[in-house]
Amino acid sequence: MELSESRIGDATTLRVVGRVDSSVSKLLEQKVTDVIAIEGFIVVDVAEMSYVSSAGLRPFITLAKHAKAKNQTVSLCGVRDEIAEIFEISGLLDLFAVHDTVEAAIAALPR
Amino acid sequence: MLDRTTLRKTTFARLFEPADTRPRSLAAWIFLNIIVLAAYSLAGLVVVLFGIGPAKISPIYPPAGIAVAATFLLGPRILPAIFLGQFCNGFPLLSLPQTTLSMYALANSGTGVGSILEALIALGVLRALAGTWHPFDRARNVVIFLVGSCLAAACVGGTIGTLSLWAFGFVPSDELAETFVTFILADAAGIAVFGALILAWYREPRLNLHIVAHAVVILIATAAIASLETWLRYPIDYLYLPLLLFAGFRAGPRSVTLAAAAITIAAILVTIAGIGPFVGKTDAESILLLEVFVAVITFTGLLLVAVRAQQLEAEAALQAYNAMLEQRVSERTAEVAQKNRLLEEKQARIDDDLHTARILQESILPTDFSAYAGAGIAASMRPALEVGGDFYDVFPLGDGRLGLVIADVSGKGMAAAFFMAVTRTLLRGTALAGASLAECIAHVNRTLCRENPIDMFVTVLYAELDERTGAVNFVNAGHCEPIVTAPNGTARLLRRSGNPPLGVIADRVFAEHSLILAPGEMLFLYTDGVTEAANQAGEFFRVRRLVDVAQRFADRSPHDLMLAVTDSVDRFSVGTMQADDITCLVVRRNLAA
Numbered sequence: 001m002e003l004s005e006s007r008i009g010d011a012t013t014l015r016v017v018g019r020v021d022s023s024v025s026k027l028l029e030q031k032v033t034d035v036i037a038i039e040g041f042i043v044v045d046v047a048e049m050s051y052v053s054s055a056g057l058r059p060f061i062t063l064a065k066h067a068k069a070k071n072q073t074v075s076l077c078g079v080r081d082e083i084a085e086i087f088e089i090s091g092l093l094d095l096f097a098v099h100d101t102v103e104a105a106i107a108a109l110p111r
Numbered sequence: 112m113l114d115r116t117t118l119r120k121t122t123f124a125r126l127f128e129p130a131d132t133r134p135r136s137l138a139a140w141i142f143l144n145i146i147v148l149a150a151y152s153l154a155g156l157v158v159v160l161f162g163i164g165p166a167k168i169s170p171i172y173p174p175a176g177i178a179v180a181a182t183f184l185l186g187p188r189i190l191p192a193i194f195l196g197q198f199c200n201g202f203p204l205l206s207l208p209q210t211t212l213s214m215y216a217l218a219n220s221g222t223g224v225g226s227i228l229e230a231l232i233a234l235g236v237l238r239a240l241a242g243t244w245h246p247f248d249r250a251r252n253v254v255i256f257l258v259g260s261c262l263a264a265a266c267v268g269g270t271i272g273t274l275s276l277w278a279f280g281f282v283p284s285d286e287l288a289e290t291f292v293t294f295i296l297a298d299a300a301g302i303a304v305f306g307a308l309i310l311a312w313y314r315e316p317r318l319n320l321h322i323v324a325h326a327v328v329i330l331i332a333t334a335a336i337a338s339l340e341t342w343l344r345y346p347i348d349y350l351y352l353p354l355l356l357f358a359g360f361r362a363g364p365r366s367v368t369l370a371a372a373a374i375t376i377a378a379i380l381v382t383i384a385g386i387g388p389f390v391g392k393t394d395a396e397s398i399l400l401l402e403v404f405v406a407v408i409t410f411t412g413l414l415l416v417a418v419r420a421q422q423l424e425a426e427a428a429l430q431a432y433n434a435m436l437e438q439r440v441s442e443r444t445a446e447v448a449q450k451n452r453l454l455e456e457k458q459a460r461i462d463d464d465l466h467t468a469r470i471l472q473e474s475i476l477p478t479d480f481s482a483y484a485g486a487g488i489a490a491s492m493r494p495a496l497e498v499g500g501d502f503y504d505v506f507p508l509g510d511g512r513l514g515l516v517i518a519d520v521s522g523k524g525m526a527a528a529f530f531m532a533v534t535r536t537l538l539r540g541t542a543l544a545g546a547s548l549a550e551c552i553a554h555v556n557r558t559l560c561r562e563n564p565i566d567m568f569v570t571v572l573y574a575e576l577d578e579r580t581g582a583v584n585f586v587n588a589g590h591c592e593p594i595v596t597a598p599n600g601t602a603r604l605l606r607r608s609g610n611p612p613l614g615v616i617a618d619r620v621f622a623e624h625s626l627i628l629a630p631g632e633m634l635f636l637y638t639d640g641v642t643e644a645a646n647q648a649g650e651f652f653r654v655r656r657l658v659d660v661a662q663r664f665a666d667r668s669p670h671d672l673m674l675a676v677t678d679s680v681d682r683f684s685v686g687t688m689q690a691d692d693i694t695c696l697v698v699r700r701n702l703a704a
Binding site (some may be wrong): 021022023027053054055061062064065066068069088089090091092095099 | 364412521538566568570588589591592606607609610611612615616639642643645649690
């Protein structure tokens with residue numbers, strides 16, 4: 001798994017690349033906690049996330065929970081079909097605003 | 112005005128402050144003056160007896176050393192003895208035919224005053240420039256002592272003395288220059304050799320075997336070299352040098368001053384006998400040669416001692432510093448040991464608490480399933496740490512119905528264990544209170560969302576099994592997909608239903624599903640500690656391997672299936688640390704039911 005973070009306007013974009021499983025979920029969890037601490041919107045780019053396991057879902061749940069508690073919008077973009085299915089059957093997809101691209105996600109943010 | 116007078120007095124007192132400042136009675140001072148006078152006169156007598164040539168001139172004048180040493184030790188109050196001693200020491204002049212008493216008295220009063228000034232200057236110079244009464248600790252002080260207290264002081268004393276003797280006709284004008292030089296150098300040598308000797312032994316008066324042995328060696332060696340020189344008639348005075356070095360390095364100021372004095376005396380005696388390198392064409396030449404030798408010997412010896420003293424001082428300081436460091440280290444070590452002990456005690460308490468927590472956690476997981484006639488049940492939970500965040504539960508709901516729970520709390524350790532206990536108790540309590548499956552899950556979810564300050568959540572699969580019909584109603588809240596096995600060796604996954612874990616969204620409605628377990632079919636529930644157990648290559652056990660095992664053990668007992676799964680996981684992940692809690696719950700609808 002690789003992580004990168006960028007900031008466009010008042011949105012923080014977190015790009016997740018590769019496999020997300022129990023071996024890296026702790027790392028992602030830490031990153032997510034850091035990102036939540038930043039004010040503004042959060043966009044998670046998972047276009048290059050190839051796989052997410054049960055344990056790998058946990059950071060996403062934490063992210064959604066915190067965002068909900070702070071009334072923050074979290075966008076998920078570039079979700080592949082198989083990843084979408086995992087989120088769907090885990091009951092997590094409707095916790096996020098889902099978009100095709102980062103640009104679309106940022107364009108859709110409330111101003 | 113008064114201040115200035117006091118200041119001048121203080122300065123004067125400091126400049127001529129002796130080594131011994133004890134207050135004394137007048138009688139004591141008189142007594143001390145008599146002692147010094149006796150010593151001074153005796154030394155003067157020796158000079159007369161051992162003088163060179165018909166004039167009995169000595170290359171060294173020990174009374175000058177005695178005068179300076181006495182002034183160094185006792186201060187200006189000893190000066191009367193010195194004046195009187197010098198006044199009397201001129202007695203050989205009385206034998207001259209032209210000497211009148213008044214001439215003698217005037218001339219020797221002059222030499223007496225010269226001696227007093229010499230002693231005062233000697234003390235004052237060392238006090239003013241070195242701030243001490245002896246020259247043995249610093250190389251710089253040795254130079255101050257030899258140049259100031261010996262040579263400069265002797266210049267004053269020698270000048271006054273010579274001029275006094277000349278003024279009253281005791282020194283012919285053509286011998287004036289020679290007398291000047293001899294007088295000054297003899298006084299300087301006397302102070303350097305005998306003054307230093309007395310000061311060194313006054314400074315360290317205590318005798319021990321070490322110093323006595325060294326003194327004996329020095330005296331015997333000096334005597335031996337002098338005797339050898341006399342016997343062989345070779346100029347072997349350079350042999351004194353190793354002796355001086357030995358004294359300086361091995362025994363300090365006392366032996367060096369002793370060696371210098373002994374060597375000086377030996378050299379004079381040998382020269383008087385007409386032997387050795389210091390025998391000149393005239394007596395005056397011999398005396399000058401001897402004086403240069405004495406000066407070199409004394410300077411070398413005292414410098415050696417001072418340098419050695421500085422070295423020893425530095426070594427002692429280094430040693431003290433090392434000892435201090437060692438002390439610090441041992442103190443710190445003790446501190447660290449103390450802290451370690453406290454940490455160990457604290458760790459022991461924590462371990463004890465964790466152990467108790469584990470026992471408590473194990474005790475709330477049911478292990479006896481014999482009461483359920485219609486279902487065969489096997490279960491196990493193995494935490495990755497001392498306590499786990501996984502749990503399972505089995506409880507009767509009445510009417511032949513059975514509640515089955517498997518759950519996985521986010522995170523691990525004490526927080527997870529605590530959250531696990533809360534969830535388990537809440538779920539069991541709500542279910543036993545008669546709530547329907549959907550109501551039960553919704554209530555637990557709402558409660559966990561509300562009373563959850565540390566943002567934890569839990570994946571839960573809660574199923575109700577009717578033992579008589581095999582009907583299973585279940586809600587899967589974000590948990591792993593259960594497996595259903597049939598005795599014919601097939602196994603299928605129950606797809607997840609789109610429910611999030613409990614404790615994430617408070618107002619969520621959870622989808623409920625159902626199925627029928629045929630007799631002999633098993634429902635296999637597990638946590639992701641099973642499917643995400645890693646091997647050394649970093650690969651996961653995965654659902655595929657789990658389904659394989661389930662198929663192979665589909666016709667066996669729930670217990671056999673459970674063991675087969677945990678054994679397979681253990682074999683797969685051998686050599687790695689268990690990363691997550693591993694939990695299984697297997698339920699079979701019995702054939703008999």
